[in-house]
Amino acid sequence: MNNLTVIDHPLIKAKITQMRDVNTTTKMFGELVDEISGLMCYEITRDLEVEEIEIETPITKTKGYRIKGSDLAIIPILRAGLGMVKGIHQLIPTAKIGHIGLYRDHDTLQPVEYLCKLPNDLEHRNVILVDPMLATGGSAVKAIEILKERGAKSIRLASLVGCPEGVAAVHNTYPDVPIYLAAMDEKLNEKGYIVPGLGDAGDRLFGTK
Numbered sequence: 327m328n329n330l331t332v333i334d335h336p337l338i339k340a341k342i343t344q345m346r347d348v349n350t351t352t353k354m355f356g357e358l359v360d361e362i363s364g365l366m367c368y369e370i371t372r373d374l375e376v377e378e379i380e381i382e383t384p385i386t387k388t389k390g391y392r393i394k395g396s397d398l399a400i401i402p403i404l405r406a407g408l409g410m411v412k413g414i415h416q417l418i419p420t421a422k423i424g425h426i427g428l429y430r431d432h433d434t435l436q437p438v439e440y441l442c443k444l445p446n447d448l449e450h451r452n453v454i455l456v457d458p459m460l461a462t463g464g465s466a467v468k469a470i471e472i473l474k475e476r477g478a479k480s481i482r483l484a485s486l487v488g489c490p491e492g493v494a495a496v497h498n499t500y501p502d503v504p505i506y507l508a509a510m511d512e513k514l515n516e517k518g519y520i521v522p523g524l525g526d527a528g529d530r531l532f533g534t535k
């Protein structure tokens with residue numbers, strides 16, 4: 327599928343399996359989200375532009391590289407997206423962090439917005455939108471709409487577990503937004519949960535029901 331990268335790596339496969347396990351504790355679940363996000367960051371940022379700089383080692387002057395502009399923003403969709411921030415931010419510490427609060431209404435499955443705090447220079451930043459679950463795609467589509475309204479021009483979406491319905495929803499509305507997944511699952515069930523999935527990511531991350 328165009329603009330979709332399902333990251334194929336043994337570490338990610340094994341860690342996602344641990345996350346899915348119903349017996350995985352809240353502590354372990356959070357650590358796994360953190361670790362997988364860091365591993366995914368390697369692939370998500372592969373196409374960032376670099377520029378040459380001159381530096382001095384203890385031995386000699388030499389040419390090196392830095393991320394061009396180093397203008398990134400990591401934007402989690404609350405709550406569950408919060409779990410993905412640290413793993414990425416520690417690799418890109420210059421990135422600004424914004425927040426979009428959305429919850430999915432249990433009956434309609436439509437996203438409801440309750441918070442939005444974004445860097446005010448989004449148009450100059452490469453935005454990494456993070457949310458562990460891409461289910462119907464409603465939350466991701468809404469978040470991308472908010473980001474575009476605020477001027478974002480370069481947006482990539484990183485989710486841990488996705489499904490064909492969610493990928494299609496994002497691609498149909500925003501074909502310019504690349505999607506990165508750690509796993510592509512089979513389908514949604516009648517309640518809008520991903521199958522086999524891992525349950526409610528926010529509840530598992532924060533120990534709520």
Ligand SMILES: O=P(O)(O)OC[C@H]1O[C@H](OP(=O)(O)OP(=O)(O)O)[C@H](O)[C@@H]1O
Nearest residue numbers: 404405406429430461462463464465528
């Ligand atoms: O693709 P969708 O069908 O929109 O579903 C995915 C959304 O559902 C979950 O959030 P939830 O509404 O459970 O909020 P939470 O993170 O606060 O638990 C998840 O973290 C996504 O944001």
Ligand SMILES: O=c1cc[nH]c(=O)[nH]1
Nearest residue numbers: 461519520525526527
């Ligand atoms: O399977 C799902 C679907 C939406 N949100 C979740 O947290 N899990």
Ligand SMILES: [Mg+2]
Nearest residue numbers: 526527528529
């Ligand atoms: Mg939830």
